[in-house]
Amino acid sequence: MEKKKVAVPLVCHGHSRPVVDLFYSPVTPDGFFLISASKDSSPMLRNGESGDWIGTFQGHKGAVWSCCLDTNALRAASASADFSTKVWDALTGDELHSFEHKHIVRACAFSEDTHLLLTGGVEKILRIYDMNRPDAPPREVDKSPGSVRTVAWLHSDQTILSSCSDMGGVRLWDVRSGKIVQTLETKSSVTSAEVSQDGHYITTVDGSTVKFWDANHYGLVKSYDMPCTMESASLEPKYGNKFVAGGEDMWVHVFDFHTGNEIACNKGHHGPVHCVRFSPGGESYASGSEDGTIRIWQTPLSHDAASEALSANELVEKVMKISADEVSHKIESFRIADEGKSEEGKTEENEQAGE
Template sequence: MANLRQTPLTCSGHTRPVVNLDFSDITESSYFLISACKDGMPMLRQGDTGDWIGTFVGHKGAVWGVALNNHATRAASGAADFTGKVWDAISGEELYSFQHNHIVKSVNFSKDSVHLSTGSNEKLIRIFDLNKPEAEPDVFSGHTASIRHVLFFRNDTHLISCADDKTMRVWNRSNRQEIQKVVFPFNPNSLEVSKDGTVLTVAYSNKVAFYDAENLTKIREFTIPSPVNSASLHPDKSIFVAGGDDLKVYKYDYQTGSEIESFKGHFGPVHCIKFSPDGELYASGSEDGTLRLWQTTIGKTYGLWKCIEGGSLNDSLTAPKEVQAN
């Protein structure tokens, strides 16, 4: 078999660094991808092709965090304008804007899309009830530095967060109390809960660590050749990908930590990386202002990738039309 070249799909349109991304679950219309960018204009794309669908217009500062609900009917974004916003992902209309007192770095929907969590530079986590948007949010305090990521956890009965105080914490939603904590030697840069809810993936310094989601014991940890900004575990937990300061995206065997392959496609540090819900591709966002979609199995006909003679792949480039949601 010929040695296949990885040809990522390049998604243009942003004008500043891409710092966060999120996939929906698989819907009747495949799945979707949202990106957060310092240009303040989160973009929605078709997940398997990268085709631009629309841009959510309304923030007045860099967008740091984004999320899609499972069905891709709602989007959320957190920004430097001290707001967390919820959008209709079909019409592009802004539905709610929740005021904070500092930069909102992280947003996440509950499984039923009824609640939105936010993490901010106020060191606080909030949960907003989208059925009662005027109500005061539940507030969780305990972190001693800016919060990087907060996710609904354990079938939405808990939250999990990581922050610049070198900790990862689990919170009980019913009493808003912290119940578990892991301390790292460096600030954790990314946090992901596996598709089946059993494994946590954390990137910090030049390490990718995996934790048991129930008892927070470390399962394994591997060293990457570069400072790592983000890592993601494949839905079947066979491989993981990582990206960081050396501009490369890396693929590793989850059991052994052996490097399978690495690719250079970005022209700046990789800030975020994540597998699609079907595991067929992973997306990366970079300082260079682009998103790139990479095939998990090189040479497979999938999305815009067509297998052709000679074992190489055709290049595809997607660019947005006018960046304005309908």
């Protein structure tokens, strides 16, 4: 009987309280990075591939609920229970700006072009800060119907997505008009909403259901019932054929996107899993838990990836075979040429002897 291989993650220690949010940067010339938010009030920056600690952003006086990096991973932002959102220099760790709010801030997100920062929280107000004019008052979008839990940008920063902690549904706002243009209906409140890397899907988690929506036409594409109440889910960015989800059972589950079948179940956390996110290349994914640790897991090889790897191996073998054949052919040619030369030499010797 074949023994099932157990996935061994990279375990990242450092936080003293639960990890409640994770965010990967896109791939930059220096690699990619992972930032984590924790109730210990100190967001941490790590190397996204190895999980190695780079630095800690210090200055908040309350739990940090959300964190993000800009497209170039040069700035970080964090939303906190101390009624502020802070912007940090991701290279030095220095605090660049502190935007004061009137209540707990639960979510923050940099726009794709890095010029804007979106925040939302218990105040039920979405605010947009201009990073080129940080001292200017923020633009306030129409009042949210509930306490804001998650925010995200889509459609090249033309649309804002937000969910509430005290009611179901995901609201989509037109940035120009500041009005809600569409609501994606869910039974429970949405605890996680992610826009896929290619901009095609919105992945949401409400209760024990993971849903995938068409990000352009807003239709429901897939809906899967999970084995327990989930808090977070993330779609694999390269092939889009699997997703990870984590929740109250303390396990990190990997599912097939097309069928909803479970591919893997990773055990290791000692508390509910609050957040899961795929790395930008899809080769690994991270999970953050009530136990205060971050775990980085290797993604199970998909059929497409396996085929690609096989094709690459076949190509290498083919090139090596061709090279070997060429070498053999050249050696054979030299040998024949040498033999011909030898025969020629013998004939000349005989002729000279005859003379």
